[in-house]
Amino acid sequence: MRVKKVLALGLAAVMSAAALAGCGSDSKDNASSPSASAGAVEDTSPVTFKYYHFGQGRKDVLASETTIGKELQKQTGVDVKMEFLVGDSGTKAGVMIASGDYPDIISASGEMAKLLDAGAYIPLDELIEKYGPNIKRVYGSYFNKMKAKDGKIYTLPFTANQGFIAEPDPGTAFWIQRSVLKEFGYPKITTLDEYFDFIKKYKEKYPKVDGKDTIGFMVSAGVNNNFFTLQNPAAHLAGYPNDGGVMVDMKTNEAKIYAGTEYQKKWIKKLSDMNAVGLFDPESFTMNKDQYLAKITSGRVLGFFNYSWQVGDAFKNLKKAGIDEKRYAPLPIVFDKSIKDQYIDPPGFVSNYGVGISVKAKDPVRIIKYFDNMLKEENQILTSWGIKDQTYSVDDKGRFYYKDDQAKYHEDPDLSLKFGFNYYTEWPKYGNNSVLKDGNAYAPGNQAEVASALYTDGDKKILEAYGAKTFSGYYNKPDERKWFPAWSIAIPQGSPEQIFTTKSDDLQKKYLSKMILESTDKFDATWNEYITELNKLDKKTYEATMNKAIQDRIAGKW
Structure with missing residues (x-):
């Protein structure tokens, strides 16, 4: 549910709560347009806006070509x-x-900070106050967390x-092919050593x-903006959730970067050892997203680490193929049995x-009226349940619940796109963990009746073997973290903290892959070289800024 890691980029959410009225006086309401005229009849004349999303994996589409988009068009024009x-x-x-050529609507993901600094967005405050009753209903309690520095x-x-x-099902895991478990x-x-021991034996x-080589383990570090899937496991293995580039001590609430720690060394050394015996896929650093997902669905890959939002379509295609043994089961792997896993995210807010x-x-x-209409509860049901x-x-x-073959519209990637479910995930919306007014889950996958009904015989066999009713059932419950997630803490573009994260990432991209792929006898020397370069960076300033922001969030200041 996004959740994903963005190293210190984003909106600064440090202002105290304030009423919307009077904010954003330079908002571009386009007051001369017919739709802005006081007392005017609601404008539902046909109009088409351009929306750009800084994410991959979907084909361009006209919203009215989907069932959801067509229905919203009927309501609004x-x-x-x-x-x-x-x-x-x-x-x-x-x-x-550089060109200043912006679409009407932008969902910028990790590029939001750049676009905000460039003045690409208009402030929404006055528009929300005048035309957004549903926006205020849904986002009102979060407004203080959504405000930029101004x-x-x-x-x-x-x-x-x-x-x-x-x-009911975890989104973060060391995934293992079910054939390995069955075998x-x-x-x-539980532990990383056990995980690779079973993969090795099976391979x-x-x-x-x-006729093709079985792949023991791979990562998606070659996929655009996905290098964090190689970085983050070190923290997860040590018993921390995805807080971005830092681990936050639960006793002191102190944040420290995990780059260069013994946790990272232990993780990367393990991959180096696995590469030496042919269990690691060297194409992990060169393949694109399509190639990565194709390998997952090929039946050749025994294990990988990833977040389910990145591999959801591959999982759906495997389930559709009906070969349960080639699907994957999630495991909350840690370094040793004394560590309490924290793969499941606690409640949080990402601005x-x-x-x-x-x-x-x-x-x-x-x-803004289109946004507001979309946030009516009946339309949130439309975009989520259909x-x-x-x-x-x-x-x-x-x-x-799903009756007969209704699940296919949600489970089949092609039908999901055609109906529009996969196109309406990055619009104004309820958070995925929301509950509707009548008590139903907002997200179908969180509805107990749906989760249990969609489990295959293979799913049930695994759950029975591990004594759980859901796959989250054999994970530890998350500890409360009032600051979560730390990766959403704003760091201004061009600041010392932002320069640190950029240079730190660059060093990790250079050295981590090198340590994994080169001969194991060179590991210690390369690690020492990496640490020498990392220590030249200003991590103290970065950690101090993160700690200040975390303490502010704990105190209720976003």
Whole structure:
């Protein structure tokens, strides 16, 4: 549920709560437009806006070509041309800023800080006050966390939970192919050494899959902006959740970077050892996203670390294929059995992932009204559950569930795109852990009736073997972390802290892959060289800033 790591980029959310009225006096309301005129009849004339999302994996589409988009068009007259990233996000953001050629609507992901600094977004405060009753209902309690340094709101985040319900299936894991578990009688695998021991034994027994080499383990460090999937495991293995580049001590609330720690050394050394015996895929540093997902669905890969939001389509395709043994089971792997796993995220709020209106938008009022209409609860049900009796059903107790083949609209990637579910995940919305007014889960996957009904016989066999009703059932529950997630703490562009994160990442990209792929007898020398270079950076300033922000969040100041 995004959750993902963004190293110190985003909105500064440090202002105290304030009423919206009077904020953002330079908001571009486009007051001369018909839709902004006081007392005017609601404008539902046809209009098409351009939306750009700095994320990959989906084809460009006209919203009205999806069922959800068509329904929203009927309500508002608004259609949206959705375009998605191809290539490098930083390059795209740079070109967009240099040219000043912005779409009407931008969902910027990790590039938001750059676009904010460039003045790409308009403030939304006055628009929300005039035209956003549903925006205020959904985001009102989060407004103080959404404000930029100037006290204004520029984007609407995706994590505004309305109540809270935990996910039955974990989104973060060391994934293992189910054939490995079945082969060895569903053993309890807890530590990193155990995990690789079973993968090694299985690969030795089954070195080929359909004539091609079995792949023991891989990461997605070659995928655009995904290097954190090689960095983050060190913290997870040590018993920490995804707080970005830092680990926060639960007793002292002190944050320290994990780059260069013994935790990182132990993790990277393990991959180096696995590479030496042919268990690590060297293409982990060169393959693109399509190649990475293709390997997952090929049946050749025995294990990998990742967040489920990055591999969801591959998992759906594997389930659709019906070969349960080639699907994957999540494991909360740690360094040793004394460590309490913390893979499941505690409740949190992320302000630097959201959608906003650009300075080039031709009618901000129509757009904010489109946003507000989308946040009506019936439309949140539409974008998440779909249409009653078509994509979900309601029992005599008012509980939502999937009847007959209704799950296919959510489970099948092609049908999900055609209906629009996969296109309406990065718009103004409830947080994924929300609860609807009638008690149903906002996200179908969090509904107990849906989760249990969608479990295959293979799922049930694994759960029975591990004594759990859901896959989260054999994970530890998350500890409360009032600052969570630390990766959403704002660091200004060009600041010493931002320079540190950039240079630290560059060093890790240079040295971590080298240590993994070169011969093991060179590991210590390369590690020492890496530490020497890392120690030249100003990590004290970065850690001090993070600690100040964490203490502020604990005190209720965002």
